[in-house]
Amino acid sequence: MAKRKSKPIVAVVGRPNVGKSTLFNALAGEMISIVKDTPGITRDRIYADINWLDMSFTLIDTGGIEPDSKDIILSQMREQAQIAIDTADVILFMVDVKQGLVDADSKVADMLRRSHKPVVLVVNKVDNVNKYMADVYEFYNLGIGDPHPISAANRMGLGDMLDEVAKYFDDTAFEEEEDERTRVAIVGKPNVGKSSIINKILGENRLIVSDIAGTTRDAVDTEVTFNDKEYVFIDTAGLRRKNKIKEELEHYMIVRTVSAVERADVVVMVIDAKEGVTEQDAKIAGIAHDRGKAVIIAVNKWDAIEKDDKTIYRFTEQIRNTLSFMTYAEMLFISAKTGQRIPKLFETIDMVSENHAMRVATGVLNEIMAEAVAMQQPPSDKGKRLKLYYITQASVKPPTFVIFVNDKELMHFSYTRYIENQIRETFGFKGTPLRFIIRERKEEK
Numbered sequence: 001m002a003k004r005k006s007k008p009i010v011a012v013v014g015r016p017n018v019g020k021s022t023l024f025n026a027l028a029g030e031m032i033s034i035v036k037d038t039p040g041i042t043r044d045r046i047y048a049d050i051n052w053l054d055m056s057f058t059l060i061d062t063g064g065i066e067p068d069s070k071d072i073i074l075s076q077m078r079e080q081a082q083i084a085i086d087t088a089d090v091i092l093f094m095v096d097v098k099q100g101l102v103d104a105d106s107k108v109a110d111m112l113r114r115s116h117k118p119v120v121l122v123v124n125k126v127d128n129v130n131k132y133m134a135d136v137y138e139f140y141n142l143g144i145g146d147p148h149p150i151s152a153a154n155r156m157g158l159g160d161m162l163d164e165v166a167k168y169f170d171d172t173a174f175e176e177e178e179d180e181r182t183r184v185a186i187v188g189k190p191n192v193g194k195s196s197i198i199n200k201i202l203g204e205n206r207l208i209v210s211d212i213a214g215t216t217r218d219a220v221d222t223e224v225t226f227n228d229k230e231y232v233f234i235d236t237a238g239l240r241r242k243n244k245i246k247e248e249l250e251h252y253m254i255v256r257t258v259s260a261v262e263r264a265d266v267v268v269m270v271i272d273a274k275e276g277v278t279e280q281d282a283k284i285a286g287i288a289h290d291r292g293k294a295v296i297i298a299v300n301k302w303d304a305i306e307k308d309d310k311t312i313y314r315f316t317e318q319i320r321n322t323l324s325f326m327t328y329a330e331m332l333f334i335s336a337k338t339g340q341r342i343p344k345l346f347e348t349i350d351m352v353s354e355n356h357a358m359r360v361a362t363g364v365l366n367e368i369m370a371e372a373v374a375m376q377q378p379p380s381d382k383g384k385r386l387k388l389y390y391i392t393q394a395s396v397k398p399p400t401f402v403i404f405v406n407d408k409e410l411m412h413f414s415y416t417r418y419i420e421n422q423i424r425e426t427f428g429f430k431g432t433p434l435r436f437i438i439r440e441r442k443e444e445k
Contacts, residue, residue, distance in 0.1 A: 007049075007262050008057040008169045011084035011255075013112070014094030015073060015104060019124040020061055023094065023152040024048060027059060027162075046251065047258050047287075052162045055169060058262060060088065060255055074104045081108050083252055085115040087259045090168045092161075094122045095139055097132050097149070109142040118168040119144045122161055127151040181223075182353045185234040185264035187257050187288065189280050192272040193300040196336035197345075198222055198233055226346045234260045257287050265397065266294045266353050266431075268345070273301045273315070273333070277322045285323050292398035294356035294432045295329040296348050303335035328424070330431040352431025357396045360427060365391045365401070372422040379412055386410035389441055391419075400435040411438045 012020050028048035047060045062080040084091045091112060095105050112119045123139055126132045126149035139147035148164055150157035186194045201224055222233045261267055267288040271277050288295050297319060305311065316331060323329065330348050334341045369391045378386035387406040394400045403419070405411050416436050423434065 008089040009060060009087060009259055009262065010050075010057050010090045010092055010165055011060045011062050011088035012092045012094060013062050013077065013080045013084050013108065015077060015096070015099075015102065018094045018096040018099070019152045020094055023092075023122075023124065023150075023158075024059065024061060026152045026155050026158060027052075046254050052166070055166055057165075057169065058258060060084075060258060062251075062255065070104065074107060077104055077108045078111060081111045081115075083255055085112070085117055087255050088117065090165050091115075091117055091119045092122055092165065093119050093144065094124055095142075095147075097123050097126050097135050100135065101138050101141060105139075106142060109144050113144055120161065120164050120168075121145055121147045123147045123149050124152055127154050127156065181230045181232050182266060182349060183232045183234060183264045184266045184268060184349055185257075185260040185288075185293075186268050186270060187260060187284055188270035189272070189278070189284065190253065192270045192275075193336045194270050197268075197270065197298070197300065197334070197342075198224075200336045200339055200342055201226070201233070226343075229346075229350075231346075231349070234264055254283065254287070257284055261288050261291050261293060264293060265356060266296065266349050268296045268298050268349070269329070270298050270300050271319065273299045273305050276315075277319045279322075282322055285326060285329075289326050289433060292400075292433050292435060294352040294398075295326055296345070296352060296431060297323070297329050297331045298345065299331070299333045300336055302333040303338045303340060326433065328429065328431060328433055348431070355429050356398060356432040358399060358427065358429065358432075359396060360393055360399070360423070362392045364426075365393065365423070368422050368426055369403075369419060372419055376418060379410055379415055381410055384410065386415070388419075394437065398433045398435055399429065400437065402437045402439055404439050404441045406441065408438050408440045 012023065014020050027050050047058055050057055050059050062083045081091075093109065093112060095101070121139060121142060121144050123136045126136060129149060132149070136147050136149045148157065148161050150161050152158070186197060188194055202222065224231045224233055269281070269285050269288060271281055285295070285297075299315060299319070312333060315333070319331065320327060330352055332341055332345060332348060334345060336342075369388055373388055378388060380386065384407065389404040389406070391401055391403045394402045401423075403411070403416075416438070420434050420436065423429070
């Protein structure tokens with residue numbers, strides 16, 4: 001069993017207009033993950049997967065700042081810094097060479113320094129090294145190490161900056177112990193009952209300890225044994241923030257969710273039966289979908305709903321419509337309060353986890369594809385018809401397939417979806433997304 005790697009998280013902190021989103025766009029560029037055309041997900045640019053040389057990490061923007069007054073900027077920057085300290089492995093602290101060193105920068109630098117987290121200081125807008133280098137040196141005064149000059153807009157210095165960031169990705173730090181245990185992240189909006197579910201599973205109120213601000217992201221992993229099998233539950237209920245600003249909270253929740261989902265195999269998405277499924281639920285579900293995790297939708301507080309013979313049907317329909325991008329997700333109606341269907345939850349976790357890691361033989365895949373093509377002709381355009389030559393499974397977690405075709409442009413989303421449905425019909429793959437990579441191969445004479 002290979003060691004498991006969890007993807008490092010890099011968080012960006014900085015004042016308004018120092019160029020955080022420019023850096024985001026420069027790094028994420030075309031790489032904003034293969035699934036950007038998934039219908040039904042609107043994506044705020046809060047996080048992006050970055051692949052640089054042979055490393056990959058998740059870049060997180062810790063939140064926008066409303067440039068109102070100096071006091072507000074400072075308090076919001078502190079909030080950002082706190083989010084970064086709580087969730088990130090490396091912090092990118094961004095300053096602006098043209099605005100120079102500002103009081104708020106120094107105060108936030110103090111906070112970052114005290115956190116003992118690795119910080120890379122990045123000085124943006126250095127589009128001419130000779131002209132601005134003297135101004136870059138001024139940032140040594142922050143006392144958090146060497147300033148690294150970049151120009152995000154001109155994509156200058158990004159390589160050196162990423163090399164610096166990568167120095168902190170100690171290989172061993174992200175290879176967790178050889179661990180056969182299934183890791184389960186319990187995610188969802190505040191107050192849907194995430195902690196209650198874990199407490200019910202444990203039979204004790206074990207999670208209350210995580211209410212202390214500043215707990216690290218590892219402090220809320222809970223080991224659970226059920227039917228002699230061990231699991232690790234990752235809880236995102238985590239920190240209750242003192243200031244209940246709605247936007248801040250939502251942003252914080254999304255950052256927490258990204259960092260929990262990143263480390264899980266299976267994501268249990270908890271929805272409140274009394275509230276029904278909301279836009280915010282769709283956002284959280286989108287994170288698990290983007291990350292290609294196995295997903296179970298757990299509708300909690302089911303004991304509190306008045307039911308007739310159509311209630312489950314209506315609920316299921318509503319959830320399937322709102323979360324239309326993840327029809328593969330398994331659905332359970334549970335109650336953390338009464339313990340209803342908690343054993344079934346474990347059965348489902350085992351099942352989706354197996355499907356998430358399932359491999360299908362190439363021969364069988366090609367038989368399914370040949371049959372699918374025979375049943376429904378591939379699309380054509382201007383007299384040219386799509387040909388599918390070959391399919392093979394490249395990886396698991398999630399199961400990822402490569403299809404070789406004569407012309408990528410002709411392989412429409414809908415035909416890929418059709419092939420996916422044929423594969424699912426044969427193997428089920430319940431609870432896990434499937435990924436498809438389309439490669440072109442020249443016509444075989």
